[in-house]
Amino acid sequence: MEFSSKLLERAVNEMSQLPGIGKRTALRLVLHMLKQPKNQTLALSEALQNMRNDIKFCKSCNNISDVDVCEICANPHRNEKIICVVEDIRDVMAIENTSSFKGLYHVLGGKISPMDGIGPHDLNIQTLVDKVKTGVVEELIFALSSTMEGDTTNFYIYKQIQDYKIKTSTIARGISVGDELEYADEITLGRSIVNRIPFETSLKS
Amino acid sequence: MEFSSKLLERAVNEMSQLPGIGKRTALRLVLHMLKQPKNQTLALSEALQNMRNDIKFCKSCNNISDVDVCEICANPHRNEKIICVVEDIRDVMAIENTSSFKGLYHVLGGKISPMDGIGPHDLNIQTLVDKVKTGVVEELIFALSSTMEGDTTNFYIYKQIQDYKIKTSTIARGISVGDELEYADEITLGRSIVNRIPFETSLKS
Secondary structure: OOOOOHHHHHHHHHHOOOOOOOHHHHHHHHHHHHHOOHHHHHHHHHHHHHHHHHOEEOOOOOOEEOOOOOHHHHOOOOEEEEEEEEOOHHHHHHHHHHOOOOEEEEEOOOOOEHHHOEOHHHOOHHHHHHHHHOOOOOEEEEOOOOOHHHHHHHHHHHHHHHHHOOEEEEOOOOOOOOOOHHHOOHHHHHHHHHOOOOHHHHHHO | OOOOOHHHHHHHHHHOOOOOOOHHHHHHHHHHHHHOOHHHHHHHHHHHHHHHHHOEEOOOOOOEEOOOOOHHHHOOOOEEEEEEEEOOHHHHHHHHHHOOOOEEEEEOOOOOEHHHOEOHHHOOHHHHHHHHHOOOOOEEEEOOOOOHHHHHHHHHHHHHHHHHOOEEEEOOOOOOOOOOHHHOOHHHHHHHHHOOOOHHHHHHO
């Protein structure tokens, strides 16, 4: 692609560094900005700058936060004995939306994935183990995605903390609410039969 | 969506103002930036800021440029007697890529579209008419997209300049090179038959 302006070219190149945004999309977005009032682009630029410069990660759970300890960890009404282990902040937001969990979180920042060069030491696993060591935690809920990397990460953490005799669980895998059985994949359907729950329990949730 | 950080929320909100980018995509992009080195986000932010502050539009053709008169208009080897009328800079880039046009461009900045509140006075039509009035221009090539808005814009410009007795043409509509006839739409196929060209001419192009 040849550009008539270096300024435009640089903006397009920088935009196209983002995942899922190619040169053409970047050009479309950048030309859109040029048609909008100037202060809109400046506001975007400033918001990105401020975010990257000033954002903090919660010292306790590694969630994104504006202060040293995030709102969830700082909330005295939440149960610090149960910790839900998740991959990133989007999972925290998704679980918070359900309003069905009142414990704390621990954000790993990814999954163990040798293919992508991500080992256990690139994730916030040690801080989780340290938290377990303090003896306050009674249960860890593994809520990573159900992939090979997720399972590997779960198992790695499990091995690290198994001496501390705390309860560990993973979120249930099964047929989504509203889904037709015939379209479910075999593994999920199989697991949902093996891990069936008493009908009375299902009435309550 | 509830965010654990105002800085994050603002960045996501600003990103999601861009066309085709919803809140979820914006969050994904912003979290990606947080995982990348700091200077990458700052470079993006700076590139957008510089572009919006310093970019110029060519005084002659309205193309995006870093200087007052764009490279194409300033090039003495280009034929100033033929002007190709296009909608935006992406069309200039597309035509330049074909290397088959050696005249100058005139970028309108859009099409007449009453539905979107865009009238002739919102576009750079007057400057084109003024250019024709000087008597230098011998031919206008209309290269707008073949939609109702494009046709309206072509016709509007045509009415404005018809007293000056210059040649006007539109780019050819027809079956794309490599396309199967059976999948072509009726109007395109019909036009390609009405506007058929001598076989000898087609051999040369």
